[in-house]
Amino acid sequence: MSELSERSTALHQLSARELSAAYAAQDLSPVDVAEAVIERIQEREPVLNAMYRFDPQDILEQARLSEKRWATGTARGALDGVPATVKENVARAGIPMPSGTALPNPKVPTCNAPITNRILEAGAVILGSTTMPDWGMLSSGVSSLHGISRNAWNPAWTTGGSSAGAGAAAAAGYGPLHVGTDIGGSIRLPGGWQGLATLKPSAGLIPLDVPYLGRAAGPMGRSVDDIALFMTILAQPDVRDYTARPYPTQDWQSTISSVSGLNVALHTDANAGSTVEPEILAAVHNVAALFADAGANVKTLDPFITQEMLDRLDGFWRTRSWADYRELSAENQAKVLDYIVRWCTIGSTFDSADTIRNFGAIDQMQQATIAATAEFDLVISPVSPMSAFPAEQPMPVVDPLATMSHIAFTVPYNMSGQPAATVNCGFTSDGKPIGVQLSGPVGADAAVLRAARWYENNRPASASPLWNTLD
Known part of the structure; x- marks a missing residue:
């Protein structure tokens, strides 16, 4: 294996927190990480088929801007330069939104969804849009447009859906942070079938530009720590979500050492x-x-x-x-x-x-x-x-x-x-x-994640995904 391949394998496995710390210490550049993740995507995509839109040149340009911000002390926060994806039904200005169908002339949004804005404002590098099945009404990666998206653990298995590509991308190491949407389990089902940490948040906590009863968007990743860190930017109010509730600020970073008394x-x-x-x-x-x-x-x-x-x-x-x-x-x-x-x-x-x-x-x-x-x-x-x-x-x-x-x-x-x-x-x-x-109760999202992190840290080794085995 070449030195570049060895380095790429190491970089695409790093968590969001590890990347942020490495950028702050000048030990890593967002460009190095972007190159490694691009290589990872190009290696796995012929089988997994998780990405709907993927533009390496755009990724590298975003990474160069982040590299400059870290070098000049103007980084936008802990997630600046950290790779992320969004599901194809999350609006990105100028990027078609076919919702998994092969129908012609899909909607092309003129502006970003709140989620996209928050990710870009935080300086994270959007790797592209991830696949979904037709209209998001299947719990699989079967689509009239994309064909079949496949599970990173074994391509013979379903990804789950409808956040199919997001689940496969998270499990395969296409960067640490991913956004899915959910009206009946579409974040949690791919999460459960691919070993992921996910959160379907309280109604309206992560603002949507197209809200309706039961619909939510939320983070997907390899660890609870990563998705909790992601929530620090995703759970910010936006007036475009007219269904949102006035939630109090939540502490996403704290942990618990005991569940006694719960x-x-x-x-x-x-x-x-x-x-x-x-x-x-x-x-x-x-x-x-x-x-x-x-x-x-x-x-x-x-x-x-x-x-x-x-x-x-x-x-x-x-x-x-x-x-x-x-x-x-x-x-x-x-x-x-x-x-x-x-x-x-x-x-x-x-x-x-x-x-x-x-x-x-x-x-x-x-x-x-x-x-x-x-x-x-x-x-x-x-x-x-x-x-x-x-x-x-x-x-x-x-x-x-x-x-x-x-x-x-x-x-x-x-x-x-x-x-x-x-x-x-x-x-x-x-x-x-x-x-x-x-x-948990409505509005107790951070408390639910603290319990999830406690379990993740205390579960037996036999229940812990060995992500490096997917390489």
């Missing part, structure tokens, strides 16, 4: 969707046992949503996508992924009263979730009831007529607006990562 719930029966696989169930129970052994007050949380709620929510989403699909010409309808067509066409069968009842599932799920979890500081649950499935499958259950049976643990927190993080907590017998979800 009121913790263990939730492993969703009462909806698929049954949790035995290896996943055992891994999540082990997380709860670790908290209990450290002094947390752990209780079992009974089911609080119903299959009808999940069915009706799925029905509402089908109708919403059908409304978009039916406006397309016959020629363009033929370009949408067949699975999505079959899935959303069911939405045409609901009358107006059905649609109102289906929409009402959002309120029902929100009320049930907040009421059930109100007495707890933290809820421990699986991310998904199943492990990663084949990359070519659009969904874990291949029948588009079936309800989304894999989101019963994740989607309640989209509807309730509560924060939910993921951390890797083990591996299946065939080596697939297993994620645990840690959720």
